[in-house]
Amino acid sequence: MSNSISLASLGHLLGIDPTTPLTTADMCARLSITLLSAENSSPRLECFTSELLNACKVLGIRILSEQEACRSDGTFKPGVVVIAPGVFSDEQLAINRLSTLYNNVIVGIHDESPPLTEASSPQDKLDRIVGKLAWDMVHLSIYVTEESWTICTMNGGVVSFEGPCPLPSDVRKTLVPKLSAQVVPPKSSDLDHKPGALKAGLTDMQEIIKDFAVCGQRWSSNRYLLTHTSRETLQYRSPLYRKIVARYLDQRSGMSYGFFARQQPVSAPPALLLKESGCMVSESELKNAPLLSLENKHYVPVLVMDEWFLIEPVPVKVITTRSGCRKTSLNPDIDLVALSLDKGSITLMTPQGLPNTTISRPSFDTLTILSHALGNTFISSILQKIRPSWQFPEALAKKGTSMTHWHGYPEKSVIPEGYFSHGSSNPPVSCSTPQSAAYSLLGKIEALEQALRKNRNYQGDIHIEPNHGTNIVGLCSLAETAAFINGVHP
Numbered sequence: 001m002s003n004s005i006s007l008a009s010l011g012h013l014l015g016i017d018p019t020t021p022l023t024t025a026d027m028c029a030r031l032s033i034t035l036l037s038a039e040n041s042s043p044r045l046e047c048f049t050s051e052l053l054n055a056c057k058v059l060g061i062r063i064l065s066e067q068e069a070c071r072s073d074g075t076f077k078p079g080v081v082v083i084a085p086g087v088f089s090d091e092q093l094a095i096n097r098l099s100t101l102y103n104n105v106i107v108g109i110h111d112e113s114p115p116l117t118e119a120s121s122p123q124d125k126l127d128r129i130v131g132k133l134a135w136d137m138v139h140l141s142i143y144v145t146e147e148s149w150t151i152c153t154m155n156g157g158v159v160s161f162e163g164p165c166p167l168p169s170d171v172r173k174t175l176v177p178k179l180s181a182q183v184v185p186p187k188s189s190d191l192d193h194k195p196g197a198l199k200a201g202l203t204d205m206q207e208i209i210k211d212f213a214v215c216g217q218r219w220s221s222n223r224y225l226l227t228h229t230s231r232e233t234l235q236y237r238s239p240l241y242r243k244i245v246a247r248y249l250d251q252r253s254g255m256s257y258g259f260f261a262r263q264q265p266v267s268a269p270p271a272l273l274l275k276e277s278g279c280m281v282s283e284s285e286l287k288n289a290p291l292l293s294l295e296n297k298h299y300v301p302v303l304v305m306d307e308w309f310l311i312e313p314v315p316v317k318v319i320t321t322r323s324g325c326r327k328t329s330l331n332p333d334i335d336l337v338a339l340s341l342d343k344g345s346i347t348l349m350t351p352q353g354l355p356n357t358t359i360s361r362p363s364f365d366t367l368t369i370l371s372h373a374l375g376n377t378f379i380s381s382i383l384q385k386i387r388p389s390w391q392f393p394e395a396l397a398k399k400g401t402s403m404t405h406w407h408g409y410p411e412k413s414v415i416p417e418g419y420f421s422h423g424s425s426n427p428p429v430s431c432s433t434p435q436s437a438a439y440s441l442l443g444k445i446e447a448l449e450q451a452l453r454k455n456r457n458y459q460g461d462i463h464i465e466p467n468h469g470t471n472i473v474g475l476c477s478l479a480e481t482a483a484f485i486n487g488v489h490p
Contacts, residue, residue, distance in 0.1 A: 003287075004303045004445040007438075012290035013300065013313060014371055014441070015190070015344050016434040018409075020181075022382045024427050025167045025171055027180040031081060034069035036085030037095050042111040045085045045165065048144045049109060051082070051165040059176070065186040075183045078103035081179050082137065084107035090237050094249040095137040101248050102184050103375070108138035116158065120455045122407065126156040126257065127229050134234040134245055140178060144372045152174060154183050155431050156257060156407055174428055174467070181433035185249060185323070186366045190346065197340045197349035208262050208319055209332040211402070211478045215260055218482035220328040225258050225406045238300045258327055258469070260478050261320035261403035267394060268377040270384035272299065276306035304382055305449055315342035316373040318403070323361040334358045341370040364432040369403060371437040373462070375444035376401055379458065382448065390457050395475050401460065404485070407469035410462065414484045418459025419474055420447035428467035436465065444473075 011018040021027040033056060035049065048388055054065055069080045075097050076082055082094045093108045115128040129152045132141055143150045150160040151174065161170050174298040199205065217227045231249060256398015272294075274281075279294045281301075286308055291298040299310035314399055316342040325335040337360055338349035346367075350360040363369060380393040405435055415421070422443035429435040442464055447461035482488065 002442040002446045005300065005442060007292040008288050009300045010438050010441065011318040012344060013374060014341075014367060014434075014437055015346075016438060017290070017366075020434045020438065022435055024425075027176050027305055027427065028059045028061050028172065031056075031176065031179060032064055032069070032079065032270050033081040033083055033179070034066055036082050036084045036086045036288050037146065038084065038092065040088075041086035044108060044146070045111045045142055048149065049083065049085045052109075052171065053079075053461045055166050055168040055171040056368040058279055059172050071099075073195070075099045079102055079292060082106045083109065086111075088136075093137050093248075095241070095244065101244070102152070102182060105179055105182050106138040106141065107140045107142060107179070108136045109142045109144060111144055113145050114143040114152055114158065114160075116152075122223050125158060127233075129158070130154065130229045131234050133462055134231070134236060134241075137237075137241055137244070139182060153178060153430055153467070155468055157295075157428075157430070159428075159467055177429045177435070178428035178467075180427075180433055183364065183432050185364050185432065186346070189259070192345060192347040193214070193360070194349045195354070198336065205319075209336075211262065211329050212260055212321075212332065212336065215404075215478035215482045216328040216330050218479065218486050218488045219406075222406070222408070222486050225408075227325060231286050234339075246445070256302070258406040259313045259320075259321050259365055259369065259403070260327060260405075261318050261369055262315040262478065263373045263376060263396075263400040263403065264319065265374075265398055265400045266314060266316055266377055266380075267313060268314050268380040268384075269304075269312050271381040272310040273385060274301070274310055275395050277310055279310065297369065300378075302378060302382070302445065304445060304453055309385065310380055311378050313343070313374065314377050315340060316370065316377060317341075318369055318371055318373050320363060323363050324359070334360070337362055339366060339370060341374060347372065365436070366404060366432075366470070367434065367437040368405075368440050371440040372403055372444070372471060375379040375441045376473065378441075379444060379448050384457065387452070387458075392458050392475065399475075401474055402481055404472045404478060404481045405469060406485075409464065410469050410472070410485055414487070415462060416459065416474075416476060416484060418451070418457050419472070420458070421462040421464060422446040422450075423464040424466060426464075427467060428465070431468060433464075434484055436468075438476060439465075440471065483487075 007018045010016045084094050098104050115132050116125050121360050141152045148160050166276045286301045299312055302311050319338050322337045340347045348362050363488045380396050383390050384393050426439050444461050445461050451458040463471035
């Protein structure tokens with residue numbers, strides 16, 4: 001993983017906690033877990049849970065007793081992961097002992113096969129996984145059989161391992177990243193809201209709307225663009241838990257997966273080469289300072305090809321699909337929102353004349369979307385300095401870029417010239433986590449370095465998210481991206 005941008009700078013740019021663990025070693029060091037025993041368990045679950053706790057000890061993860069894990073009122077302390085094997089009655093559920101919805105991860109472990117079949121479509125898998133999570137009121141499910149154990153996550157991810165017991169290497173590589181950061185929607189309190197600020201009738205919006213529409217049509221037959229799991233179709237143990245799920249989703253109508261987005265044109269100033277800037281800083285400052293000041297301007301230090309560059313961040317704006325909409329049959333009057341990022345502040349702009357019955361929320365991946373947009377301006381700044389003949393900066397300034405995210409992976413044969421792949425070796429974190437946003441920006445610098453080493457004109461990047469999906473970001477339009485991914489001939 002690239003160390004081209006410090007966590008301090010990422011924190012300033014994206015609002016990410018500078019202590020956020022980005023490597024599995026750091027994740028293990030930060031994790032603490034506790035066991036919540038059920039009245040109804042089984043020998044298989046007891047064996048699996050014992051081996052899971054042993055694996056965690058080997059990895060240096062703290063194992064807390066229930067007393068250590070809880071406050072005086074019996075609620076779990078923030079940050080503690082709750083392992084809950086077995087069948088729990090309503091009053092036993094761990095969710096009842098959380099002080100807030102977003103401070104703890106609850107892992108349900110079940111002595112049964114996953115609620116899937118080999119014939120299940122991706123959408124059916126998603127519906128079944130989310131349905132089980134909502135019934136058990138957990139964030140993550142593990143299914144244990146005599147032959148295997150399987151992790152199922154809220155983003156529809158399914159990862160299976162041979163054998164009935166977990167190996168430390170599998171826990172470290174796959175489970176630990178999913179426990180280290182919870183899937184959390186963007187908090188309304190963290191956004192500056194501007195209702196009605198997105199006006200669909202503007203001339204430039206008409207071209208954007210057409211691009212979204214054609215893109216949706218070309219994705220309509222791809223079963224990996226998961227559409228929508230409505231929270232109203234799920235079964236709940238009680239009206240209380242129905243309300244808790246609604247609150248957890250910030251009143252979204254359900255869970256949808258994937259997004260389409262168009263970054264608006266933006267000009268970025270050329271980067272400065274540190275050794276030519278006259279700025280005298282230590283290596284420690286470069287790696288730990290959020291920003292560096294020079295002649296009344298503030299710069300982010302970025303390491304590219306073993307050279308330090310100073311980049312002046314600029315505001316970015318993106319038109320994207322709202323959370324919960326059906327991406328393949330968009331209604332432009334209600335299904336698009338705008339997001340902007342400026343000096344770490346995020347603004348949400350919703351459509352003009354939005355009906356009161358429509359809940360307009362930004363994507364769970366909001367921070368990842370904006371991180372990609374910001375990263376594009378960094379690429380532009382650097383290329384203007386060291387490859388002024390390459391077209392990316394001018395194209396970004398004139399027409400912006402497109403972003404496509406779906407829960408599948410592209411064939412290498414369809415990747416267009418000038419797009420560079422990164423991320424396949426990253427820890428498999430879930431969407432909406434601060435790690436996924438950090439990997440987006442850091443990975444974009446990795447993609448640029450690939451282009452520079454090969455001396456191939458940079459056009460965009462393909463961000464692989466293990467156990468999750470793909471972000472394709474670059475100069476192709478949404479419709480063009482949809483065409484080459486889905487084998488459509490325009």
